[in-house]
Amino acid sequence: xxxxxxxxxxxxxxxxxxxxxxxxxxxxxxxxxxxxxxxxxxxxxxxxxxxxxxxxxxxxxxxxxxxxxxxxxxxxxxxxxxxxxxxxxxxxxxxxxxxxxxxxxxxxxxxxxxxxxxxxxxxxxxxxxxxxxxxxxxxxxxxxxxxxxxxxxxxxxxxxxxxxxxxxxxxxxxx
Numbered sequence: 001x002x003x004x005x006x007x008x009x010x011x012x013x014x015x016x017x018x019x020x021x022x023x024x025x026x027x028x029x030x031x032x033x034x035x036x037x038x039x040x041x042x043x044x045x046x047x048x049x050x051x052x053x054x055x056x057x058x059x060x061x062x063x064x065x066x067x068x069x070x071x072x073x074x075x076x077x078x079x080x081x082x083x084x085x086x087x088x089x090x091x092x093x094x095x096x097x098x099x100x101x102x103x104x105x106x107x108x109x110x111x112x113x114x115x116x117x118x119x120x121x122x123x124x125x126x127x128x129x130x131x132x133x134x135x136x137x138x139x140x141x142x143x144x145x146x147x148x149x150x151x152x153x154x155x156x157x158x159x160x161x162x163x164x165x166x167x168x169x170x171x172x173x174x175x
Contacts, residue, residue, distance in 0.1 A: 096125070102161070132148045
């Protein structure tokens, strides 16, 4: 697997990756406007938008944010034809080997087989639920869809991290 940070929205792979983003994520999850994502790719120094290649094939993308004292995984998406090649596993292996501060991500509350499998996948890869009460996140998250927060390490001051995620990721991007 090869990760390549993209910092120019005119990069040859961006259109395919933005189309994947729109296809794979529900309206409540994704960036609402393509232009916003292009602007973030071009100018958000603390957002890391990576193309993911498996061999010579574009496999998907991975977006995370540097929050100074932590990281926040915003999106991982793999093209349908590239799934079941353990690419998501390889991305999380890269995270474990390269991001040496707490790493956060949000997951859907498990309500069906897919969301239960996704939760299990993150748990097998070193993440644990640190906020599984939807009301914990509702005070800092925009939107109505309830999610759980997971992290690679236990944290003492969850509220301070939630505020950073809110201010940098949600308010800073309009998500």
